[in-house]
Amino acid sequence: MTSFTIFGTGNMSQAISGVLGAGGASVQYIGSQDQNATVDGDIVILAVPYHALREISSQYGAQLEGKVVVDITNPLNFETFDSLLVPADGSAAAELAAALPNSKVLKAFNTTFAGTLAAKTVGDNKTTVLIAGDDVDAKERLAAAVRAGGLEAVDAGALSRARELEALGFLQLTLAASEKIQWTGGFALVR
């Protein structure tokens, strides 16, 4: 069974660990108060705000070498809800991959609100975690853990597709913030 480390202890951290735990995976947590912790997991999920990625990369980069590292961020300008903080042709995941060249960086969980991870459904649809990345084996390991936890997982392509996943996450957040959808709703993927 795959072992996970989750950075962050907020609602997304809790929702993701609920999924992974339901599938039988072990989960270690590292909070912002844990300085220089030892990263035990084979797959490391950075359930932190976008602005925290740089410090984690800097502080834990050596420990993250060889590991699968999952970026879940939506790098919005949350003051305006009208733009992203990353280059329009790039993504937070691409920035993370550049900062962690010896890690296998994936993008996942940024298109599923915490509520739909916890409920395992979006409306009447099983919640689907979209996973992008350049390492097929890494994607399949994360997907297997997600499916074991009772959700769907779909390979969304190369890490370059993180641009589109972050656009989707951005759009979904604007729809919720403008009350067009509820935080228990959002985009469901129908196969």
Next chain:
Amino acid sequence: MTSFTIFGTGNMSQAISGVLGAGGASVQYIGSQDQNATVDGDIVILAVPYHALREISSQYGAQLEGKVVVDITNPLNFETFDSLLVPADGSAAAELAAALPNSKVLKAFNTTFAGTLAAKTVGDNKTTVLIAGDDVDAKERLAAAVRAGGLEAVDAGALSRARELEALGFLQLTLAASEKIQWTGGFALVR
């Protein structure tokens, strides 16, 4: 009842006209063989490939002044299925709005496959047409016609959100082309 003109006679044209007709709207068609036709509709839907937008803008620009013009394109590089043909911080809709400064340009129908417009459902969910644009009245008129036809319509924000709608359409097309989803599936919006 709003009158529509649809440029193009392909499967998206047919699916959209099926929705509008079910709602009682009148629909005029203009095909590529119709040179210098008279545009009768108050709302004009350009159900054509991205590369055809420029010629239509050039040929029909004067007739389209003051009208609502709807861009449905997904400006993919269909040879690679790996990038868009528009600037990363822009959209086909933004280009169209620049070419038609006296029209009210909307982005819509690019995130719904023809099959889900015709079926009116995506899986068990009612099909939702996402509409972006800077003219609130124009969006509401299109949304009313879509709802009259039995689908949902949601205001996705300003025309600048066409960047995100086109990213969503791009992602959805790559998922279908790689057989992760069927052409009868895709992203459903759960309120």
